Each structure stands twice: as C-alpha cells, then as structure tokens.
Amino acid sequence: MIHFEAMLTLSAIGGTLALVLLIADRFLCNYGPCTIRVNEEEPFTIQGGGKLLDALYDQKIFIPSACGGQGTCGYCKVRVLEGGGPVLPTELPFLASDEQADGTRLACQIKIKQDIAIRVKEEFLHVQEFQATVARAQLITLDTREIVLALGGDAEIEFRPGQYIQIFVPGTGETTFRAYSIASPPSRKREVELLVRLIPSGLGSTYLHSIQPGDPVTFTGPYGEFIMDESTETELVCVGGGCGMAPMRSILRHLGETTPGRTCSLYFGARTAADAMYLDEFRRLQTEMPNLNVVYALSEPEDSSDWDGATGFIHESVRNHLSDSGKRQLFLCGPPPMIEATMTVLDEKGVPTEDSFYDKF
Numbered sequence: 001m002i003h004f005e006a007m008l009t010l011s012a013i014g015g016t017l018a019l020v021l022l023i024a025d026r027f028l029c030n031y032g033p034c035t036i037r038v039n040e041e042e043p044f045t046i047q048g049g050g051k052l053l054d055a056l057y058d059q060k061i062f063i064p065s066a067c068g069g070q071g072t073c074g075y076c077k078v079r080v081l082e083g084g085g086p087v088l089p090t091e092l093p094f095l096a097s098d099e100q101a102d103g104t105r106l107a108c109q110i111k112i113k114q115d116i117a118i119r120v121k122e123e124f125l126h127v128q129e130f131q132a133t134v135a136r137a138q139l140i141t142l143d144t145r146e147i148v149l150a151l152g153g154d155a156e157i158e159f160r161p162g163q164y165i166q167i168f169v170p171g172t173g174e175t176t177f178r179a180y181s182i183a184s185p186p187s188r189k190r191e192v193e194l195l196v197r198l199i200p201s202g203l204g205s206t207y208l209h210s211i212q213p214g215d216p217v218t219f220t221g222p223y224g225e226f227i228m229d230e231s232t233e234t235e236l237v238c239v240g241g242g243c244g245m246a247p248m249r250s251i252l253r254h255l256g257e258t259t260p261g262r263t264c265s266l267y268f269g270a271r272t273a274a275d276a277m278y279l280d281e282f283r284r285l286q287t288e289m290p291n292l293n294v295v296y297a298l299s300e301p302e303d304s305s306d307w308d309g310a311t312g313f314i315h316e317s318v319r320n321h322l323s324d325s326g327k328r329q330l331f332l333c334g335p336p337p338m339i340e341a342t343m344t345v346l347d348e349k350g351v352p353t354e355d356s357f358y359d360k361f
C-alpha cells in the first residue's frame with residue numbers, strides 16, 4: 001500500500017514537472033526569428049518555437065509526412081546541416097546508423113530554436129498542393145469507399161503508378177495529413193481515385209467517408225519511391241491486401257493501357273468474398289492482357305460458399321505460384337503482417353531486396 005502511494009506521489013510530481021516545463025516552453029521561451037535554408041533555395045525567416053515540418057509546409061515545401069507529424073511513420077526525413085539540436089529518442093527507431101551519422105532527422109520532431117540549414121530530396125521541391133472537389137464516391141465493400149477527386153481549374157497531376165497523395169484533414173485544430181495511394185492510372189491527370197477503409201474514430205478515414213460530391217478537398221503530392229522497371233523482360237508482381245489494392249489498380253491499369261502484353265501478376269488477399277474487390281474488373285482485364293495472372297485468396301472462406309478460388313493467406317499463394325527464377329520486380333502493399341510474411345517468401349524465392357518495394361498500412 002505504502003509502495004503504491006509512493007508510486008502515485010512520484011507520478012504526480014513527474015506529471016506536474018512535465019506540465020510546468022511545457023507551459024514554460026510555450027509561454028516563456030522566446031526563440032525569436034530563425035532563418036531556414038533548404039538546399040540551394042532562398043532562405044526564409046520565421047518565428048522560432050514551431051515544428052520544422054509545419055514551417056516547411058507554410059513555405060509550400062511538402063515533404064512526406066504520412067502520419068501527419070505524429071512521429072510514427074518515419075517518412076519526414078531531412079538532412080540537417082546546421083542547427084536542429086540533439087536527436088530525440090522518438091526519432092531513433094526510424095534512423096539507421098549511417099543516417100544518424102550524416103545528420104538525418106525527422107522534420108516533425110525538430111523544434112525550431114535557432115537558424116537551420118537542411119537538405120531534402122530534390123523531388124520534394126516539386127511536390128504540389130492541389131484543390132479538388134469530390135466528383136463521385138461509393139462504398140465498394142462494407143468499410144471501403146472509392147472516391148474520385150476532380151482537380152480544380154486546369155490543374156493536372158503527373159505521377160507514377162504506385163505513388164500516393166496526402167489529404168489535408170480539416171477541423172482538427174492543427175495541420176493534419178493522411179496518406180492515400182492513388183488507384184487511377186497516370187493517364188488520368190485531371191482526377192485521382194482513392195480507396196479508403198474506415199478506421200473507427202480515425203481522423204482521416206472518417207473525414208473521407210463523410211465527404212460528398214461537390215465538397216472541396218485539399219491534398220499534396222505525388223509521393224512515393226516505387227519506380228517500375230520498364231523492361232518487358234521483367235515480370236511485375238503486385239501483392240496486396242485490403243486497401244493495398246489501390247496502388248495495384250493504378251499499376252495494372254497503367255500496364256493495360258501501355259504494355260498489355262507484359263507478364264505481370266496480381267496476388268490479392270481478402271478475408272471473405274465480400275471483400276474481394278474488383279475481381280470482375282481484373283477478370284475482364286485478363287481478356288486484354290493475356291499474360292496477366294490474377295490470384296485472389298480468402299483467409300476466412302467459411303462464409304463464402306460459392307468461392308472457387310484460392311484460400312489461406314496471400315503469401316501462401318505467392319509461395320505456390322510465383323516463379324523461382326527470372327527477373328522479377330515486386331510491389332507489396334497492405335497490412336504489416338502480410339508484407340512481412342510475403343518478404344520471407346521472396347527471400348526463399350531468391351528475389352533480391354532491391355527488387356521489392358512496399359508500403360505498409
């Protein structure tokens with residue numbers, strides 16, 4: 001009992017101290033004007049005290065920040081050349097030892113207290129902000145909504161299949177973004193199509209499930225590292241689960257439009273037949289793409305009595321059907337356990353790590 005009371009007292013003292021420090025930092029620390037230099041761009045000056053990620057956003061420098069600055073995605077990496085202060089413990093899980101050595105930091109964790117010079121990937125300086133309106137939206141499974149955003153004015157978006165955008169989530173009291181993969185092919189430059197799964201109480205997905213045709217939406221993009229091997233000798237293999245379908249659709253629709261004879265595969269894991277989205281669409285695409293192999297597998301087939309396709313987890317289908325040799329490029333997208341299990345299979349099949357790309361969500 002005494003032990004419990006001591007713990008309680010210590011926690012209360014710790015909590016109070018943290019609060020005092022927070023209030024002192026908020027109201028007493030005046031960092032004054034600070035200058036930020038990004039690559040070889042003209043430096044800009046802001047009032048210190050805010051986050052580097054927000055300062056860059058205000059200057060329309062849109063670096064990837066899939067978790068919206070919560071410090072949980074590790075996407076917002078920049079190289080700090082001067083200023084920036086010590087690395088925080090929250091950053092360490094995302095920084096490899098060579099990154100720690102070369103000054104790589106998470107922009108959302110850096111508080112601006114002095115002049116800073118940073119280097120970002122050149123491509124981030126070309127990311128744009130778009131104003132769009134909802135053109136169409138429909139539920140395609142119980143919890144997944146297909147949404148088409150039409151770009152305003154005469155704006156066009158240039159992107160590679162497999163890339164994503166970041167949607168601005170209004171009404172949160174701060175600058176909040178969430179990442180969503182583009183499901184439409186790059187030939188459609190005046191709109192982007194998304195597939196959004198509703199996460200209970202989730203800020204971004206609840207917003208995207210509530211918007212209606214005609215509503216305005218702001219987003220930045222495109223982002224993403226996937227670069228498709230254009231050589232028709234290379235077999236392109238997409239492995240997806242849930243909303244991981246979105247970038248797969250973009251990639252396969254793009255191949256259907258540009259190189260329909262290309263050897264490619266889609267492995268898609270769903271729980272039940274009701275979650276097996278776009279199966280009919282891909283079966284139709286197979287009539288135009290003779291070398292497209294489509295495998296859907298249900299992990300909970302018990303309630304899908306009409307199902308005559310594969311069952312089990314999708315990585316098992318990959319193990320059963322993926323060729324053991326030849327040049328293959330893989331793009332994986334879906335929940336972390338699916339990606340990890342599939343990576344193990346790819347290792348068994350001798351696929352070099354540089355030939356597999358993934359987005360976990």
Ligand SMILES: Cc1cc2nc3c(=O)[nH]c(=O)nc-3n(C[C@H](O)[C@H](O)[C@H](O)COP(=O)(O)OP(=O)(O)OC[C@H]3O[C@@H](n4cnc5c(N)ncnc54)[C@H](O)[C@@H]3O)c2cc1C
Pocket residue numbers: 066073164178179180181182194195196197198199200201202203204205206243244246247359360361
């Ligand atoms: C590169 C990239 C591409 C993405 N593409 C898509 C896409 O095409 N379609 C899509 O629907 N999502 C996609 N996501 C995920 C998306 O960015 C959001 O993380 C997701 O919509 C949840 O955000 P939220 O604001 O609704 O939930 P939050 O407000 O962030 O979270 C609310 C609560 O739900 C929990 N939670 C968050 N995500 C999940 C989850 N997946 N399952 C269960 N609980 C969760 C959180 O821990 C928290 O407790 C992508 C993510 C990345 C990094």
Ligand code: FES
Pocket residue numbers: 064065066067068069070071072073074075076106107108109
């Ligand atoms: S870690 Fe996600 S935005 Fe910084």
